[in-house]
Amino acid sequence: MHIVVVGGGVVGMTTAYELNRRGHRVTVLERHGIAGNETSKGNAAQRSYGVVYPWADPAMVMKAIPWLFKKDGPLKLRLPPSMESLRFLFSTLRYARSPGLFGLNKRAMLRLGIHSRERFLALEQELDLHFDGDHRGLLHLASTPDALEGYRQTHKLLNELGIASRLLTPGQVREAEPGMTGNGPLYGALSYDTDGTGDCHLFSVELARACESKGVTVRYNTESEHLIANDHRVTGVAVRNKDGKAETLEADAVVICAGCWSGQLTRPLGLELPIYPVKGYSFTVPLSDPDRAPVSTVHDDNFKVVSTRLGNRLRASGFVELADFNRNIPEARLATIRKSVESRFPGCADLHAAETWTGFRPMTPDGPPIIGYGPRENLFLNTGHGTFGWTLSAGSASVISQLIGGEEPSVCLDAFRPGRFAE
């Protein structure tokens, strides 16, 4: 079968890898000149299998409103808000109020996270990829007693699902992260012992090369303009190739992995995907004193900033901003991220010399990604991974490939069904 994958981010490349493993002929279409150059480029670098959850959470709503009015608060809304951002916000609120939905979706995402970890470990054994990746755990710091109390509840759920985690005292936190010498408030932490890190962009680039060496065709600088379909099937993709010429590519099946831009391809076939681009920021900087840097990845709940060790670099990332597709990087956002790093890991790097980045999380209003059949029998979707696409990529790629090949998916896909927004 010739399968076309639209999008060469981390989700598209892992999908191509899984399809190739199952013996399919695969072509990836990517409009950039390199893989993983959009949202997969500068993310917080966590493979947080134990932390995946929907944002449409009744408890989160109550916490989030005051964040909007706090100077260093993690949630920002550009004023005046656009219709798209308001629609996303109200839709998220509606899902958050739907009784029982949060718990079901959280469990479904955690199960996908468990499968993703298994698939990452297998992939990393099979391919020799260099992406500053590790599985040395993840720490969620508690900067208030209330935060620690909340982690106790999470710890119970993780136990129930067999995901290894521990509640740590402040002393144990400093033992696990000896570089954490800053004076930020600390009441303890929840340690996700089997979670990991890794540079998602490097991984995507290396995986693209590995896929090409196994026979996958990756067509860079190639825009997928629209799908060509009859009432039952997709027959191909109309593309604008690297020389700017229009071309038709025939396909036996198509998988949409186009992140925030996926809806543009499904809309003409009658499927609206309410994926909203939730903006975030990061910077990456070489370490000047590795002993003062994180060993692995640390989530500072005080500023909602993540600091991650990537080899001899630090990646720090934060903010949830509803500002549509706007690529500016205000100094105030970077200043808050720096403040968090300085309060935890002072002196680890010259933070003003960092390379800065902004990107858009492909968020669904209820939280889970969109994985399953599209509006034609040979059209598949693997998109809308929001804030956990790096973490869930290997698992999502595995289950969509199983579905395409007629196998029983390793994880129940009910929570991820593409048609759920119209129900």
Ligand SMILES: Cc1cc2nc3c(=O)[nH]c(=O)nc-3n(C[C@H](O)[C@H](O)[C@H](O)COP(=O)(O)OP(=O)(O)OC[C@H]3O[C@@H](n4cnc5c(N)ncnc54)[C@H](O)[C@@H]3O)c2cc1C
């Ligand atoms: C600030 C921030 C921090 C984050 N931190 C984490 C984290 O720590 N852990 C985690 O798991 N996730 C994190 N995420 C989320 C994660 O980065 C995304 O979920 C993930 O990168 C999405 O991957 P993707 O392949 O679906 O999308 P993308 O990486 O955006 O890839 C989609 C690709 O499709 C291509 N494309 C789109 N339309 C077309 C077209 N018509 N023709 C050709 N090509 C097309 C694009 O060029 C792009 O390369 C973070 C995101 C942000 C913004």
